[in-house]
Amino acid sequence: MSTDLGALQIRKDxxxxxIRQWILHGKFKPGDKLxxxxxxxxxxxxxxxxxxxxxxxxxxxxxxxxxxxxxxxxERTLAELxxxxxxxxxxxxxxxxxxxxxxxxxxxxxLAQILEAADRTDDYxxxxxxxxxxHMLTYRDYPxxxxxxxxxxxxxxxxxxxxxxxxxKGGREAAWNDHRxxxxxCLRRDGPLARDEVQRHLDEVIRKIADAVGDxxxxxxxxx
Numbered sequence: 551m552s553t554d555l556g557a558l559q560i561r562k563d564x565x566x567x568x569i570r571q572w573i574l575h576g577k578f579k580p581g582d583k584l585x586x587x588x589x590x591x592x593x594x595x596x597x598x599x600x601x602x603x604x605x606x607x608x609x610x611x612x613x614x615x616x617x618x619x620x621x622x623x624x625e626r627t628l629a630e631l632x633x634x635x636x637x638x639x640x641x642x643x644x645x646x647x648x649x650x651x652x653x654x655x656x657x658x659x660x661l662a663q664i665l666e667a668a669d670r671t672d673d674y675x676x677x678x679x680x681x682x683x684x685h686m687l688t689y690r691d692y693p694x695x696x697x698x699x700x701x702x703x704x705x706x707x708x709x710x711x712x713x714x715x716x717x718x719k720g721g722r723e724a725a726w727n728d729h730r731x732x733x734x735x736c737l738r739r740d741g742p743l744a745r746d747e748v749q750r751h752l753d754e755v756i757r758k759i760a761d762a763v764g765d766x767x768x769x770x771x772x773x774x
Contacts, residue, residue: 561595566603568593573612573623574682574709575675580625584613611707623710628763631711635756638704639749642685645701647745649692650736657691661733668726677722678712684729688736688744714762715755724754 569589572578584604590597604621607613614624626634664684668677682705689698715721728751735744 561599562602562606565589565593565595565599566606569603569607570610570612570706573607574706575678576710576713577675578623578710579713580623580710582623583619584621584623586620610703612710624707626707626711628760631708631759631763632756634704634708635752635759638701638708639752641697641701641704642689642752643745643749645689645692645694645697646732646736646748647741648694649689650741650744651739652691653688653736653739654691657687658733658737660687661736665726665729665733668729674713674716677716678709681712681725681729682709684732685748688732688748711759714759717762721758724758725751728754 569584578584586597586600586604590600593600604613604615608615608621612624613621615621661684664680664687668680668684671677671680685705686698686702689701715725728747732744732747732751735747
């Protein structure tokens, strides 16, 4: 019995990881329904680990389970997104302010490689992955595992709406120019400057999202 439960847990974790990546990399947008049978067929598993995975992703804020409708990618109002980005500005600002003065040459080299890779691709999913890798890497040269885990959770909750920013006129160029300014602050190992650049970047992201949404709830907007 314990062996069966352990195998189910492993399958659930693998299914949750796959669905999470689909959402974070733009395969599904907010409000999209996730069909359990179709997901099970695509991942070659039964529906049981899919159901468990969806419950786990609901706890992460990525999935909403609605009676008589099933599982959908969580939709957020503009007010919720504004609060989410406000919170991110605080915690990500603190995290990079701590980490930047201790950033080693290996981390700086990896950040430069991410910037170069972003310049070479037009693949939306890859850009999202590089974006997340860049930011999370800037926080890791200071021992703050709880804060880093919390930041990743917040970033995941906001990720389905990143396309509103990327699809805005000049959005991609603005985003990676911001990343270069963050990198320059890290290169100087200037914690307060790095904090200011991250917060300015996040303020600009939510401003463009708000411009795209207007007076409508963010959940009603279909990304281009």
